[in-house]
Amino acid sequence: MxxxxxxxxxxxxxxxxxxxxxxxxxxxxxxxxxxxxxxxxxxxxxxxxxxxxxxxxxxxxxxxxxxxxxxxxxxxxxxxxxxxxxxxxxxxxxxxxxxxxxxxxxxxxxxxxHIGYQTGWFGLHRRARLEAGETLLVHAAAGGVGSAAVQLGKAAGATVIGVVGGPAKAAVARELGCDVVVDRHAEDVVAAVKEATGGRGADVVYDPVGGEAYTQSAKTVAFEGRIVVVGFAGGTVPAPALNHALVKNYSILGLHWGLYNTKNPQLVRHCHEQLTALAARGAVKxxxxxxxxxxxxxxxxxxxxxxxxxxxxxxxxxxxxxxxx
Known part of the structure; x- marks a missing residue:
């Protein structure tokens, strides 16, 4: 072969x-x-x-x-x-x-x-407990991991803000269903998110990028918001300022989806059933x-x-x- x-x-x-x-x-x-x-x-x-x-x-x-x-x-x-x-x-x-x-x-x-959607489902539902009506901010919204989170956020009834790099990826993010798209190459991400949320910030931030994206996450997360750390595709692992999390009253949640395969494989199967149902009705593709x-x-x-x-x-x-x- x-x-x-x-x-x-x-x-x-x-x-x-x-x-x-x-x-x-x-x-x-x-x-x-x-x-x-x-x-x-x-x-x-x-x-x-x-x-x-x-x-x-x-x-x-x-x-x-x-x-x-x-x-x-x-x-x-x-x-x-x-x-x-x-x-x-x-x-x-x-x-x-x-x-x-x-x-x-x-x-x-x-x-x-599988990997991207399972990661998104566990991150948004199991870890961040995303609720309908909340605002979800997704970094790298046009990528493999981010696009899954966008669709899952919309399926959950959230308002989704997608951060992307460049006009081509901005077009993809809009097609995926983002309510607001921010091009980090042409806009100030923090200012754009604050404007889109009336100064409140995002209830849940989904971050597979790290580095500067995480810095933006900490500046745009809302009171009692949750930042889900999914990975570091940007190449830099951030060092969160825990005093900032304390003063601003938000949570930093880590997600290593692979651990569920050994720690709780039944949850992986349950997640797959949920994703299959969403795909069957066209809520995610x-x-x-x-x-x-x-x-x-x-x-x-x-x-x-x-x-x-x-x-x-x-x-x-x-x-x-x-x-x-």
Missing amino acids: QAWRVHENGEPSKVMRLEETERPVPGAGQVLLAVRAANVNFPDALLCRGQYQVRPPLPFTPGVEICGETEDGRRVIANPALPHGGFAEYAVADAAALLPAPEALDDAEAAAL PLVSERVPLGGAADAVQRVADGVTTGRVSVLPARGEGAAV
Whole structure:
């Protein structure tokens, strides 16, 4: 089979190599999956760089989110078990963690209704307890993680403010349903958010960026607001001023979605049921901005790492969707 493999750490475009290799052999409790679609996530770039919290042995195949097909013909979504990731014709995954792919979505969309949407659901509902009528501020609102949070916020009845970088991403954020869009390249984010909220600020801030975005979050969060820290795609891990949180009376909430897979996997399944229902009625639909062949995976991961994509970029094996194991 064909698979992208990383033999040394570095930038994805330099260290990912497309190779002919044997199909992976499932271990105890694992299953072999024919990859129907593998979506690119920022952690794939971190894996290539050796900067992710999980460091698989070299060589490994990145690709942490797929829609695949089991030997008995079931269409499922999964997080492949590294080192046998999803940027390949076949991957392996833990059998107990497989989730049924929603019928309302195609392969690329189904794969995208996993990490980003699970993170959004847990962040907004489990951690921040977002309520209808509240104001939600989403950083990187046109990206894979941010676009999911925008749709989930709208589905929950919130007013959504999306922060983006550039007019093209602003257009995407509007199409996603943002009530207010702030272009950080052309506007003062803090002033724009204060104006949009009548000076009150946002009840919930969803921040997958860190760095300067977090500084803006602390300045725009409302009284009794909640900042959900999802990641640091901007490359800088902020050091929050806890005296500021005390004086302004807001909460800083961390979210590591992957922990729920080990700490409370039943919640992950419950979340998937909620997301599947939302997709069935059209309340959410993952934004898949590009579908590229397997040969384009390294370039796709690099572009996601560079922050120049919108929504999700999906990698499709050369044999196309629907191939069986």
